Amino acid sequence: MSDTDQTQRLGAAGLLALVLNFGRNADIHDSLPLIPESSIAGKALVTIIAIMTFLATLTAGSAMLIRDASQSWSNQITQEMTIQIKPQPGRNLDADVEAAAAASTSFPGVESVRVFSKQESSNLLEPWLGNSISLDELPIPRLIVVKPLAGGLEIDKLRAVLHEKTPQAVLDDHQLWFERLTTMANALVFVALVVLALVISAMALAIAFATRGAMAGTKDIIDVLHFVGAHDKFISKEFQRHFFRLGLKGAAIGGFSTLMAFAFASLLLKIWNSGTGFEQVESLFGTFSLNWPGMALIIILTVLIAFLVGNISRVIVFRRLQTLR
Numbered sequence: 001m002s003d004t005d006q007t008q009r010l011g012a013a014g015l016l017a018l019v020l021n022f023g024r025n026a027d028i029h030d031s032l033p034l035i036p037e038s039s040i041a042g043k044a045l046v047t048i049i050a051i052m053t054f055l056a057t058l059t060a061g062s063a064m065l066i067r068d069a070s071q072s073w074s075n076q077i078t079q080e081m082t083i084q085i086k087p088q089p090g091r092n093l094d095a096d097v098e099a100a101a102a103a104s105t106s107f108p109g110v111e112s113v114r115v116f117s118k119q120e121s122s123n124l125l126e127p128w129l130g131n132s133i134s135l136d137e138l139p140i141p142r143l144i145v146v147k148p149l150a151g152g153l154e155i156d157k158l159r160a161v162l163h164e165k166t167p168q169a170v171l172d173d174h175q176l177w178f179e180r181l182t183t184m185a186n187a188l189v190f191v192a193l194v195v196l197a198l199v200i201s202a203m204a205l206a207i208a209f210a211t212r213g214a215m216a217g218t219k220d221i222i223d224v225l226h227f228v229g230a231h232d233k234f235i236s237k238e239f240q241r242h243f244f245r246l247g248l249k250g251a252a253i254g255g256f257s258t259l260m261a262f263a264f265a266s267l268l269l270k271i272w273n274s275g276t277g278f279e280q281v282e283s284l285f286g287t288f289s290l291n292w293p294g295m296a297l298i299i300i301l302t303v304l305i306a307f308l309v310g311n312i313s314r315v316i317v318f319r320r321l322q323t324l325r
Contacts, residue, residue, distance in 0.1 A: 046250040049249075066188045070181065081145075103161050107157075200305075243314075244310030248306035
């Protein structure tokens with residue numbers, strides 16, 4: 001049965017009941033609803049809100065993951081520096097590594113120094129070159145990881161000391177990588193916010209069309225309520241209650257689906273816990289596991305969407321009623 005048919009079922013008896021209830025200052029929705037509770041349009045709107053809420057909360061949750069991953073990258077990058085010792089003909093690579101490590105250890109502001117062995121340096125290339133290629137004949141640089149104290153150190157002086165001890169030593173403070181990763185993370189978060197705004201805008205348009213359609217289907221009832229002295233605020237609040245219930249139902253479905261999607265992705269990533277692909281994905285986005293702030297953001301956004309649906313409907317109805325006077 002169509003929405004129009006359900007509205008017409010109220011007929012003269014329904015209008016009379018609404019008038020009598022209004023005269024007794026009773027709530028319309030306690031007896032006969034101003035808008036049919038279960039209609040095809042209502043079910044379609046719940047589905048649309050659920051989909052839009054899912055997309056909105058999924059975007060917001062992804063932005064939180066990117067932000068957290070960016071902070072993790074930044075902390076790791078800024079807490080360490082790398083010394084790269086390149087092999088050169090006529091020089092003893094092991095001796096150069098020991099000299100650079102000794103100079104770094106004795107330098108003021110250095111907390112710890114870790115020298116990568118030749119095998120560890122080779123293992124860093126396996127994700128790109130594979131393990132089927134013999135790396136013994138390749139001039140693989142040796143790495144030294146330097147962890148500075150919390151107060152930092154004078155990088156230019158350390159670079160000069162290393163150049164004096166081992167001319168082929170290259171000190172990398174990772175500042176370039178830090179700036180690139182920060183720029184990339186901020187760009188992704190900005191894109192996520194733009195997508196979130198577009199999804200909310202599309203949902204607002206869908207609610208506006210649904211509200212106008214519901215008003216058109218209940219025009220006779222609204223006219224009778226106006227005839228008996230019902231205020232525009234009273235009628236608009238009835239629409240607000242109706243669409244708030246629809247919005248809360250659809251938003252709850254969408255928000256719950258988002259939480260389940262992140263939980264499923266985290267579980268799937270834990271099952272697929274081997275191989276280079278897993279390590280790369282985990283290093284970029286973590287384990288897809290939302291922390292408490294991320295979950296709270298999704299829940300808050302879900303509730304806000306439900307209130308947004310109800311308030312958009314109330315505003316549209318109230319302004320529309322003002323123009324009909």
